[in-house]
Amino acid sequence: MRSGAAVLTGRTVVLGVGGGIAAYKAVEVLRGLSKLGAEVVPLVTDAATHFVGRATFSALCPEPVRASLWDGPEPVPHTALGRRADLLLVAPCTADLLAKLAHGHADDLLTATALATRAPLLLAPAMHSEMWEHPAVGANVATLKSRGTSLVGPGTGPLAAGDSGVGRMAEPDEIVDAAVSLLYDAPAPSEPPAPSGLVAAPSGALAGMAVLVSAGGTREPIDRVRFIGNRSSGRQGHAVAAEAASRGARVVLVTSSALPAPDEVEVVKVETAQEMAEEIGKRAGEANLIVMAAAVADFRPRARLEHKMDRSRGPVGLELEPTEDILASLSAARRPGQVLVGFAAEVGSDLARAAEKLERKGADLLVVNDVSEPDAGFDVPTNTVTILSRRGVAAKVGPVSKEQVARTVLDVSTSLLAT
Numbered sequence: 001m002r003s004g005a006a007v008l009t010g011r012t013v014v015l016g017v018g019g020g021i022a023a024y025k026a027v028e029v030l031r032g033l034s035k036l037g038a039e040v041v042p043l044v045t046d047a048a049t050h051f052v053g054r055a056t057f058s059a060l061c062p063e064p065v066r067a068s069l070w071d072g073p074e075p076v077p078h079t080a081l082g083r084r085a086d087l088l089l090v091a092p093c094t095a096d097l098l099a100k101l102a103h104g105h106a107d108d109l110l111t112a113t114a115l116a117t118r119a120p121l122l123l124a125p126a127m128h129s130e131m132w133e134h135p136a137v138g139a140n141v142a143t144l145k146s147r148g149t150s151l152v153g154p155g156t157g158p159l160a161a162g163d164s165g166v167g168r169m170a171e172p173d174e175i176v177d178a179a180v181s182l183l184y185d186a187p188a189p190s191e192p193p194a195p196s197g198l199v200a201a202p203s204g205a206l207a208g209m210a211v212l213v214s215a216g217g218t219r220e221p222i223d224r225v226r227f228i229g230n231r232s233s234g235r236q237g238h239a240v241a242a243e244a245a246s247r248g249a250r251v252v253l254v255t256s257s258a259l260p261a262p263d264e265v266e267v268v269k270v271e272t273a274q275e276m277a278e279e280i281g282k283r284a285g286e287a288n289l290i291v292m293a294a295a296v297a298d299f300r301p302r303a304r305l306e307h308k309m310d311r312s313r314g315p316v317g318l319e320l321e322p323t324e325d326i327l328a329s330l331s332a333a334r335r336p337g338q339v340l341v342g343f344a345a346e347v348g349s350d351l352a353r354a355a356e357k358l359e360r361k362g363a364d365l366l367v368v369n370d371v372s373e374p375d376a377g378f379d380v381p382t383n384t385v386t387i388l389s390r391r392g393v394a395a396k397v398g399p400v401s402k403e404q405v406a407r408t409v410l411d412v413s414t415s416l417l418a419t
Contacts, residue, residue, distance in 0.1 A: 009037035016090040016110040018097045019047020021160045022126040028172035069109050082116030092126035092169045102140035120182045121149045126169035152178035180381040181401040205414045207248030212287035213241040216256035218273045220300035231378035237293030239406040241265050254279045273323035291341045331362030339416045341365045347372045
């Protein structure tokens with residue numbers, strides 16, 4: 001997360017903290033939201049204070065910590081906070097809080113605020129596997145989702161008391177990204193795509209389709225310790241994979257990123273450009289749609305040193321050779337009807353250069369983003385892109401969350417599959 005990208009300036013997040021061991025992660029959620037410019041109001045339950053003290057939140061936030069219906073600075077705190085909130089985020093959200101929120105209980109400040117607000121509600125569940133898998137919890141989750149509540153996680157991994165399994169709270173970066181998606185998304189662009197004539201396809205049009213997505217930046221080893229790489233986090237490619245899966249596609253994600261992916265997405269981990277080219281090549285023939293969102297290195301060291309370079313020996317020369325152009329290779333080998341989408345990270349918005357790249361690489365679409373913009377490109381949760389087709393500009397969107405960019409990319413891509 002880049003501290004200079006204040007994409008949430010002017011937005012207020014009421015951060016509810018439930019009583020679970022994952023409450024310590026709420027501190028990092030607060031920091032992440034604050035770095036993006038949000039005004040964060042910590043709202044801790046009595047149970048949460050058994051894990052993280054109020055003083056911790058006070059030290060990191062200019063807002064007073066709210067904890068009670070009776071001793072806050074406002075005379076009617078739950079309605080005041082509810083009206084002020086642009087988002088009510090609960091992390092961790094325990095099984096008890098899920099039940100209270102689902103059934104409209106209001107016996108503390110957090111649950112009363114949830115009833116008093118019209119802001120979106122985002123929950124980050126955290127509990128033991130047995131609790132998460134209990135039918136009562138499942139019914140409560142279904143009830144909340146039917147009302148428009150959003151959930152992030154839970155994931156699978158280490159739990160309290162040395163256990164492991166599903167129920168682990170999503171990581172702070174994931175929670176912050178989900179918050180950005182709810183707070184920052186603008187509607188899809190409404191201006192007509194006159195140059196291309198492309199029409200956005202409806203959701204669900206990918207049902208039964210095979211979609212292949214690449215994500216992350218490759219690492220090209222110099223020696224056993226060092227590598228050539230870039231700042232790509234993989235967020236955009238992972239967002240495309242998740243969105244394609246939600247539309248019914250069979251998705252394979254070839255990625256160098258450690259970010260999570262939905263259970264229904266097949267994940268193939270790679271590190272170098274050569275590994276990515278090999279894994280993409282194995283699967284390309286079966287795909288209806290290929291979205292190359294990865295930031296693949298253009299060059300790699302001609303030879304990897306088997307020893308660690310010694311700085312005391314002075315300057316070291318490094319001979320580089322080009323890596324395979326995966327997008328161009330896919331274009332040369334693709335079958336009829338297959339749609340190929342590339343990404344181009346540019347410094348400056350030179351669409352003429354991007355259009356030449358689209359033609360040279362033989363893709364159907366090129367998603368161009370200016371990484372010099374503060375709220376776009378690498379390692380931030382938002383993006384601004386122009387989608388080029390062979391006929392011209394197909395769509396422009398941003399700055400919006402990378403999830404919204406993924407939706408727009410798939411809308412335009414799916415319209416080509418239908419032609």
